[in-house]
Amino acid sequence: MSPQAAVMDLLDRDKERRFEVHVWYTYSDLLNQAGSYSPIEKVERLSFYERAKEAETALYGNLILKKG
Template identity: 35%
Template sequence: MLKNIPKNLSPKLVKTLMEMGHGDEIVIADGNFPSATISTNVVRADGLKADELLNSILKLFPLDYEYSKEQVFLMKVVEGDNYRPEIWENYKTILKDSGEKHSIGYIERFEFYERARSSYAVIATGEEALYANIILKKGVVK
């Protein structure tokens, strides 16, 4: 057992975060996201909420605010869905409270899927909120 690792981060997820290098991206996916279709590197986090995982991950994971215009990416709401993702406000609060500088990019659904295909890994959560998918770009530790 290690100290100061949030309890909701599995050993596999911590290993995955450690393996990632500068510029690599990771997806925190909601329960509706086609995780296994998108990636061969899927970390199961069934039963866990995406915002709680984001909060825990940011305790260990630097964002790339020095070399990337945007460090966080959200899937745009599909035109006509008339839906306002409340979880985005949770994400913004968590990002602000983490002390990390960040800028959020919004990506069309199918472009988001394509970007996710090139991510290092996808974390498949049990998140039920719609449009809860988020991509994080890893920075450097100083």
């Protein structure tokens, strides 16, 4: 199953210290509730920036997600 969502992956230094991004669990839960059971893709930082250039370009098309 191909990922339906992507996040910027942790930097190596954060991986080394086993940093956990708790909000990723929330994102996964929300996607599951919406019927998308695929894993969230983790994209290397610079690749993520490149992909973001192709994201929604509609005026005022930005979205900020707030936990809680």
